[in-house]
Amino acid sequence: MDLITQLNLLQQDYHFELVMTTAVRRHQDFQQGLFDALFFEDANWGWQQRNISLQQSAAFASDEEVFIALRSKATSQQWFDDLTDKTIAGILGYHYPTADFQTDPELLTNRHSIIQVNDHHASIELVLKQRTDTAIVTRSFLAQYLLLHPQYRNTLLISDRIEQRYQLQLLLHPEHPLDINILYQWVLQLLQQPDFQSTFARHRLQLLVPAGPQ
Numbered sequence: 001m002d003l004i005t006q007l008n009l010l011q012q013d014y015h016f017e018l019v020m021t022t023a024v025r026r027h028q029d030f031q032q033g034l035f036d037a038l039f040f041e042d043a044n045w046g047w048q049q050r051n052i053s054l055q056q057s058a059a060f061a062s063d064e065e066v067f068i069a070l071r072s073k074a075t076s077q078q079w080f081d082d083l084t085d086k087t088i089a090g091i092l093g094y095h096y097p098t099a100d101f102q103t104d105p106e107l108l109t110n111r112h113s114i115i116q117v118n119d120h121h122a123s124i125e126l127v128l129k130q131r132t133d134t135a136i137v138t139r140s141f142l143a144q145y146l147l148l149h150p151q152y153r154n155t156l157l158i159s160d161r162i163e164q165r166y167q168l169q170l171l172l173h174p175e176h177p178l179d180i181n182i183l184y185q186w187v188l189q190l191l192q193q194p195d196f197q198s199t200f201a202r203h204r205l206q207l208l209v210p211a212g213p214q
Contacts, residue, residue, distance in 0.1 A: 003039070006190045014178055022118070023093030027052060030173070037183070038171040045095055046103070047171065055180035059167030060188055062206045065096075067159035068127055068142065069134045080134070080159040089123040089135035092116040096136060097164050121145065128152065136163050140205045147202065167208065 007016045019035040027050055029035065043056045067080050067088075074080065083098065090108070095101040099112040108114040115132050117123055123135035124145055137145075146153055170187060172180045190196060191207055200207050 003187070003190060003196075007186060010186055010190065023091055026093075030054075030171075033173075036173045036176050039187070040168045041171050042166045043169060043171060044166070053174045055172040055174055055176070057170040057172075057180050057184035057187075058210070059169050059208050060184065060191060061168040061200070061208055062165065063138050063140050063168065064165040065136050065138050065163040066142070067134045067136055067161060067163065068124065068156050069159075070127060070130065071155060071157045073133065074157045077157075077160050079157075080161045083134065086133035087113045087115055089115045089117055089126045089132040091120065091123070091136075092118060094136075098136070124156075128155070143202065 004016045004018055021029045021035065026038065027046055030038070031052060040061070043054070047054060067083075069079065088098065090096055090099075092105065093103055095103060096114075099108055099114060102108060102112075105116055108116060115126065117126065120137045120141040123132075123137055124142070126132040127135045142158065146156075170180060170183055172178065172183060188209070191200070192209065197207065
């Protein structure tokens with residue numbers, strides 16, 4: 001069962017259901033009340049810059065972004081050192097250090113040669129089809145993709161260069177009656193179950209468990 005199902009089984013005070021949004025629209029959708037909480041998010045991803053009020057939990061997991069390229073093009077790790085003249089696939093609405101954390105589509109295209117797509121799967125496919133030189137993807141998604149498509153393990157070179165590391169949190173509407181610390185404890189309790197731990201390990205996500213009692 002997924003995390004949402006398990007949260008509903010764990011307690012009866014609140015009902016959780018999944019609401020779809022996008023990286024571009026999530027700030028606006030949150031402010032318009034289309035959903036109350038975000039999971040696996042980082043408060044630094046545009047929330048603080050927009051002065052959006054919210055409750056935020058402690059971090060419960062960490063991940064990082066790396067570059068990928070075809071081994072036929074990138075013959076060594078030094079290929080990733082200078083990306084100035086290379087096209088880069090990235091996710092529309094994401095904040096990248098390489099692009100000075102800018103999200104304006106026109107600026108990203110013209111100044112940073114970033115080809116913007118809607119998901120990591122599309123980024124990887126652009127590299128494989130030689131429609132971009134490199135792409136920025138999370139280690140967690142890349143691990144999942146290569147499990148499903150092991151034939152590409154030797155086709156792609158994964159950079160030692162880290163684009164950025166981040167810690168994943170829970171974000172909650174500031175006026176919601178559920179306290180963020182209670183939600184955090186529920187999620188953390190579930191993520192420490194064997195099934196979720198194996199999923200984290202398979203996707204190369206690191207679960208951050210507090211050292212002492214909360």
